[in-house]
Amino acid sequence: MRISKLVGERLKEASSAANVKSHNFLLRAGFLKQVCNGIFSLLSPAQLVSLKIQNIIREEMNKVDGQEVLFPVIMPKEMWEKSGRYYSIGQEMVRFKDRNDHDMLLGMTHEEAAVHLCQNTIKSYDQLPFMIYQIQTKFRDEARPRAGLIRVREFTMKDAYSFHYDKEELKKYYQKVFDAYVRIFKRIGMKNFIAVKSDSGMMGGDVSHEFMLLSDIGEDSLVVCPHCDYKANMEVATSMEEKPVFKDEDLQEVFTGKAKTIDEVCQEMSIKPEQTIKAVCYAMVGDDKNTVVVFIRGDKEVNEAKLKRVLGKDVAVKDLSETGFVKGNIGCVDLKLPNTKILYDNSLQNLCGMVTGANKEEYHLKGVNVSRDLKAEQFYDLAKVKENERCPVCGKPVEIKRGIEIGNIFQLGTKYTKAMDMTIAMPDGSLANPLMACYGIGVGRALASVAEESCDEKGLVWPMSIAPWQVYLCPLRLDNEKVKEEAEKLEKQLQEKFEVLYDDRNVSAGVKLTDSELMGIPIRVVISPRSLENRQAEITIRKTGEKIMTELDKVEKTIKTIIEEQMGELCGK
């Protein structure tokens, strides 16, 4: 490829909206162009990276006996009514009517299509296990697209579905794909990634894992134990309880005046937040009438993902005006209001000597004994884990990290095969719903995540395995006949062995060198009037900055060695 004809500009600055490194560099290096909110066109360099990532995914899926198929993007409502998801999924799913007034949708995921494909063609347990996968465009109408390709509305995704006749065998295969995922992320050049236990969300099922690239720009909070193997998404993370012990007293009303927040009450009463019980009020989405009140220790925060699972419904913070609640003085003793659902967090169990609101203006209660004063029939795990809480496995302090979700895998069980009535004959002749698991990787997000992790102040630094080109051939002073002749000879020679981007522009050395760094091509070969005096070329390794002066006739060999070394590192060799 010659850069003069390559569509896409290299820019000094990106738009101010691109405040994430990968987004900024991908825009500035001519990889992306935004079409509208959360929708991008990929220019050729990005598409070349994407195709390489796809091929690595394909190879690893084929290694675990995956069969590549292609499901339709557009599906009829009926298919999704069977699974119930036509109604349970919200606005992220695009629905429309076709020309014959049939309800159609854009598939965000393809469990239904996978069951449809296998139903009636797979009839017996001995045809299992198998896995089918596809690499395809998906559209999810995200409320808040952000960070370039990290969170978009339209993206290319690999989604895979495996079918099993018993749980043991499902677990074994799930682990095989888990291992394949580790290989994929390593091969595409990711470094700091981990797998965490996760929430199954709209997929259903019970066991699931997310692969997370650790990154400050990640949207997910992760609880990671540095002492043992415990790693979980905040949405499902737990910790060992450490109960503070306070003196058991009688209940007593205390005048607290204008003190409303936990901090204000603590200051007023000279206590610490862990001696308070706070109320956090929610509305269930689609339900204007009822209020959900979560009582939780004052030093803790409610984990809305956990609350959502307990309620089986989406929640939003409730506006308390016109509800009868005394804002800032809501308390867990004798709270009696109509249309109120009360939940107690585990952190409250067995506490005494606590402070809570008195359910009247300007007063709190002290001496609350949870066992004595609350009518709590059940406590739930509703709290977020905090830094340094004790690991639920080994009991040592955990760390909180941020991560970008780069892949997810779910054990679905029979949720879809049951709903869609797919059965297979078992060894004893009986009919059973097969078990399923599913496995996703977003290709564009993987591209952006690698870009985010592998870059420096000068620009992108593509891993050799997925670089759009391996070599940036960069002659300086193309107005010099000798340089031009040697450069074109080298272009022809190198193109036969490697992927070469040839900088054929008559622009300054500064522009050329800066562009090569911004675009992140792993190997740069510079020839100039000066280097040609000794019949040499200067080879620079983007990743390390290392420079190697090489005889012209050894350039090919040197490049080959660098490529082999870098590819070896990516495969863990």
Next chain:
Amino acid sequence: MRISKLVGERLKEASSAANVKSHNFLLRAGFLKQVCNGIFSLLSPAQLVSLKIQNIIREEMNKVDGQEVLFPVIMPKEMWEKSGRYYSIGQEMVRFKDRNDHDMLLGMTHEEAAVHLCQNTIKSYDQLPFMIYQIQTKFRDEARPRAGLIRVREFTMKDAYSFHYDKEELKKYYQKVFDAYVRIFKRIGMKNFIAVKSDSGMMGGDVSHEFMLLSDIGEDSLVVCPHCDYKANMEVATSMEEKPVFKDEDLQEVFTGKAKTIDEVCQEMSIKPEQTIKAVCYAMVGDDKNTVVVFIRGDKEVNEAKLKRVLGKDVAVKDLSETGFVKGNIGCVDLKLPNTKILYDNSLQNLCGMVTGANKEEYHLKGVNVSRDLKAEQFYDLAKVKENERCPVCGKPVEIKRGIEIGNIFQLGTKYTKAMDMTIAMPDGSLANPLMACYGIGVGRALASVAEESCDEKGLVWPMSIAPWQVYLCPLRLDNEKVKEEAEKLEKQLQEKFEVLYDDRNVSAGVKLTDSELMGIPIRVVISPRSLENRQAEITIRKTGEKIMTELDKVEKTIKTIIEEQMGELCGK
């Protein structure tokens, strides 16, 4: 791949709806599953064929310096308003509102997106020419999907867009892509295909070609001259006129009673259809009021594509009730009705002694002299070409054939760059809209077209270049330990060199051999207790039926030779 785990059944019969060979075999061989009208899932064998076709297309596009990019499937209304196509394209285009109530659409083609991508990044004539292409899912809400993958609603398409600064250079590049298309179709194994001049339709522009696979199931009629190079889609085909000469007479009313159709009138008056002038009445879509009357010689048919171009509007046959027209007696002399637009076909020019309706019940006029009696200011080319009419180039009789459209290429001119205001600096410093051309190939239709052309009574016959697997390894009597051992040894050995589908089922020889033929795998290797007595395998070439008995240790070499031979043929070697 082992066939026991391959998702997809081989069937004795397909559903009765599959009355086209390719559709029938693709269903029966386990390549396709229908999701709903015009929407299919591709099972692994079909996806493997599709990927090979995509790679051949990719290679040939890259050879003509194409840059692979990826446009979004979903685009905002605004982009398509600029080109005017948001309104001019009908129900085939899916439109919907996103969660923020923005109007969005599913792209059927990507001229707008291509201009958007290049606009502002391509600034000067010396960055041209270039071509960008993508391979992507498209959805067109076809009114009448048919014939399996031949005409569907959702499909994978390669669409390419080139940009040029002058017409000469555009033509030169257009020819390069034309040649690349010929190579693509040859390489994927198509035999009887031709390129014809075509109608530019919704794309706009003036010069365009369609690549057509000649086939009885084709939807397009093609006019082909066997004597010279003339080939055109019926929609744009012309022929040299041969004017019949009749005696010039005075106008005279003739009682024709109930004779209404051309045949009835000819019988009543003992004349031939070419002595009559018939009226064909149309409504313009979206216009209930006006009637378009086309007068044309009685032996000819109206070409609605041509009529549409003359009117600039879609047409439908008009219901004449409540219009004042005397159905069956409409004539071209003194037809005076309000809200009527009259068009005359070229075939009428200079005729005399003709018969037409008298515009009153039970009467026709004879002795019509077109120059004398008609107020025709202009004649148009509105007729369909018929078999044996004279070629417009060489004058010899043409043939009419049917074809499946397998690709199309268009010279678009400045239609889109002008509408979207994309300009480049020209050598003289002025700004100009660049010229464009676009180039499409439907991957699924290519797959189905090859299947349609390359099959026999036993099933599919895949060309080596796109076969899902090259080798069908088919041991008979797997209950025989010796067979099993040798088969698995052979599987391991062959898999390292070739793409192998291993039939590991314990089923009858008949089932295995029939399945291998139905699936159309190019090379079948059979080993059986008998063949192993001589340490031999029987190799069968699907295409020719040729059988070769080979020593076990020469199987690999024989396969290699067959593959090389067949691949050589496909590249025209």
